[in-house]
Amino acid sequence: MSQHTTEPAPAPGQPASGPPTSALDLAEEFLDRSTPLSRIRNVLHRYPAISPAIVLVIAVIVFGLLNDRFLNPANLSLITQQVAVVGTLAVAQTLVILTAGIDLSVGAAMVLSSMVIAQTSVNQGVPAVLALLLGLIVGLAAGALNGVLVTRLKLPPFIVTLGTLSIFVALTLLYSGGATVRGGEMPELLTWTGSTFDIGGVNFTVGVLLMLLLYVAIALILSKTAWGRHVYAVGDDPEAARLAGISVNRVLMSVYLTAGAILALAAWIQIGRTNAASPNAGAELNLDSITAVVIGGTSLFGGRGTVWGTLLGALIVGVFRNGLSLAGLDVLWQTFAVGVLIIVAVSVDQWIRKVRK
Numbered sequence: 001m002s003q004h005t006t007e008p009a010p011a012p013g014q015p016a017s018g019p020p021t022s023a024l025d026l027a028e029e030f031l032d033r034s035t036p037l038s039r040i041r042n043v044l045h046r047y048p049a050i051s052p053a054i055v056l057v058i059a060v061i062v063f064g065l066l067n068d069r070f071l072n073p074a075n076l077s078l079i080t081q082q083v084a085v086v087g088t089l090a091v092a093q094t095l096v097i098l099t100a101g102i103d104l105s106v107g108a109a110m111v112l113s114s115m116v117i118a119q120t121s122v123n124q125g126v127p128a129v130l131a132l133l134l135g136l137i138v139g140l141a142a143g144a145l146n147g148v149l150v151t152r153l154k155l156p157p158f159i160v161t162l163g164t165l166s167i168f169v170a171l172t173l174l175y176s177g178g179a180t181v182r183g184g185e186m187p188e189l190l191t192w193t194g195s196t197f198d199i200g201g202v203n204f205t206v207g208v209l210l211m212l213l214l215y216v217a218i219a220l221i222l223s224k225t226a227w228g229r230h231v232y233a234v235g236d237d238p239e240a241a242r243l244a245g246i247s248v249n250r251v252l253m254s255v256y257l258t259a260g261a262i263l264a265l266a267a268w269i270q271i272g273r274t275n276a277a278s279p280n281a282g283a284e285l286n287l288d289s290i291t292a293v294v295i296g297g298t299s300l301f302g303g304r305g306t307v308w309g310t311l312l313g314a315l316i317v318g319v320f321r322n323g324l325s326l327a328g329l330d331v332l333w334q335t336f337a338v339g340v341l342i343i344v345a346v347s348v349d350q351w352i353r354k355v356r357k
Contacts, residue, residue: 041352048297049309051348055295056316063323070326077196077203079318084207085273087314088266089285090292091218092259094310097293098222099235099255100302101150101157106263107285108168109142111278114267115172118181118277121190128189136264142168143260150256151249165286176279183275193272207269214265219307231255235302284335291338292317294345299352316341 043050063070089106096103117135120126126134142164149160183191193207222228230251233241238248271277296313298305317338324334 048299048304048352049306049312050297052296052309052312052316056312056319059316059319059323063319063326066323067326070323073201073203075322075326079315079322080202080208081205081273082322083314083318084205084211085266085270085282086285086288086292086317087311088207088211088214088262088269089289090296090310090314091214091307092262092266093289093293094296094298094305094307095218095231095255095259095262096157097235097290097298097300098231098302098305099252100238100300101252101255102161102290102300103146103157103256103259104161104286105142105146105165105168106259106266106289107282108165108172109139109260110263110266110270110285111282112142112168112172112175113138113264114270114277114281115176115181115279117190117267118186118271119176121187122181122185128187131187131190132264132268135267136261139260139262139264139267140257141260142263143256143258144253146260147253147256151252172279178279180276180278180280183271186271186277190268191272191275193269194275195272205272207272210265210269214262215307215311222307227251227254232303235304237303287338288314288317291342291345295341300346 060071069075089110092106093103113135116138117131120134121128121131146157146160146164149155149164150157183194193205193210195206196203197206198204222231230241230246233244233246234248234251241251242248270281274281292313293305293310294300294313295316296305296309296311298309320337320341321334324337325331
């Protein structure tokens with residue numbers, strides 16, 4: 001006589017028991033659990049400009065409460081003018097960092113370009129338009145030098161640009177003789193970027209307008225063109241990009257050349273901003289441009305970030321320097337604060353990169 005084993009009936013109100021759950025299913029269920037912190041990290045990974053936007057809003061509110069002059073239209077105009085040069089350099093820096101590189105020579109190359117523009121116009125009598133073209137050639141040559149050393153000799157971008165930083169500084173001093181060219185000696189076209197116009201009681205310069213137009217152009221190029229997608233692909237995984245048929249060296253070379261052209265524009269904006277061309281200008285521009293990019297959410301490991309985040313980062317740098325100055329803090333503490341911002345931004349980037357894809 002056969003015996004049949006019957007499972008106990010489920011208690012009233014309880015679902016019937018199903019097949020046993022495997023250890024793999026339990027592990028998958030555990031991994032799929034998301035905490036509020038992990039959801040925040042996922043959002044920041046998808047939209048890297050959110051965190052700098054929050055920081056900027058908080059900084060404006062705090063500095064506005066600490067000093068009534070901070071939100072004064074004249075002070076806001078000063079901040080935008082200060083951001084114009086750093087913001088333009090930061091666009092070039094963003095393109096390089098998106099490819100997992102870094103350019104320590106952007107400030108020095110910009111100063112060299114500005115001195116060529118000013119010196120050829122004033123001392124050699126070169127027409128203003130041609131002087132600007134010569135400045136563009138200098139910027140392209142600087143970008144080409146960095147690009148060749150990175151793509152052909154396979155040298156690390158950090159080492160390459162650290163070396164060219166010294167080269168460009170030395171060339172600037174040798175070419176200019178250490179002399180500053182005053183704006184009053186130059187043709188009006190060269191100082192035109194310093195001209196102001198009023199919007200809502202705040203004075204903006206032509207240089208600020210040119211910077212914003214540059215951001216619009218680069219943002220569209222990165223998001224709407226094959227070249228932009230290739231830049232992100234190379235920064236994310238150069239070997240995978242190569243296997244996908246992308247010429248990695250060609251993309252890198254084009255990035256450094258584009259950055260060089262942008263440096264020439266920054267040189268023109270710098271001349272208008274200071275109404276002079278000085279070989280000693282821009283001592284902190286390298287640091288500030290990298291700070292703006294990193295704070296703006298662009299990963300130092302490449303492949304992630306937007307130029308709009310960089311603009312927010314440049315504004316944060318400008319707001320912090322201006323706000324701390326109005327608070328009466330020594331300039332050394334302003335530099336200290338920027339250093340803290342860099343460390344915090346990189347730490348946040350490392351945390352965001354741990355997001356499970």
